[in-house]
Amino acid sequence: MAETNRFMDLALAEAEAAKDRGEVPIGAVLVLGGDVIAQAGNRTRELNDATAHAEILAIREASRRLGQERLTGADLYVTLEPCTMCAAAISFARIRRLYYGAEDVKGGGVDSGVRFFAQPTCHHAPDVYSGIGEIESAEILTTFFKSKRDFS
Numbered sequence: 218m219a220e221t222n223r224f225m226d227l228a229l230a231e232a233e234a235a236k237d238r239g240e241v242p243i244g245a246v247l248v249l250g251g252d253v254i255a256q257a258g259n260r261t262r263e264l265n266d267a268t269a270h271a272e273i274l275a276i277r278e279a280s281r282r283l284g285q286e287r288l289t290g291a292d293l294y295v296t297l298e299p300c301t302m303c304a305a306a307i308s309f310a311r312i313r314r315l316y317y318g319a320e321d322v323k324g325g326g327v328d329s330g331v332r333f334f335a336q337p338t339c340h341h342a343p344d345v346y347s348g349i350g351e352i353e354s355a356e357i358l359t360t361f362f363k364s365k366r367d368f369s
C-alpha cells in the first residue's frame with residue numbers, strides 16, 4: 218500500500234504541475250517492475266491537442282522508451298477516473314492494473330458512463346482499483362474549477 222501511495226503522490230505532483238501550466242489538473246504515472254517508466258500531466262492547451270490527456274501522454278512516453286506498443290505488466294496511476302478515450306488506450310496498451318483517485322461521474326468511462334472495460338468489445342481489461350488519493354485528487358480539481366469560475 219505504501220508503494221501505491223508513493224506512485225499516486227507522484228501522479229498528484231503531475232496534476233499540480235499541470236495546474237501551474239493552466240491545464241486541467243490531472244496526472245498519471247506508469248510503473249513497471251517497481252520503476253516509474255513514464256509520468257505526465259494534461260497538456261491539451263499547450264499542445265493544442267484534445268487527445269493530450271495525462272494517461273495518453275504517459276502511455277506514449279512509456280511505449281517510446283520501451284520501444285514497444287504494448288505495456289504488458291505495467292500499472293497506471295491516475296488522479297481521476299479515465300475518460301472513454303483513455304480507457305480504450307489503456308486496454309490497447311495491455312496495462313495490467315489501473316489505480317485511480319477520484320471518480321468522474323460526468324466524464325469518466327471506467328466506472329461511470331460507458332464503462333468501457335465491461336463492454337464485450339473490450340478485449341483486455343486491467344484490474345481496477347479506485348479511491349486511492351481520492352480526496353487530494355478531487356480537491357485539486359475542485360479548487361482549479363472554482364478559481365476558473367472566480368476569474369471568468
Ligand SMILES: [Zn+2]
Nearest residue numbers: 270299300303
Ligand atoms: Zn482521458
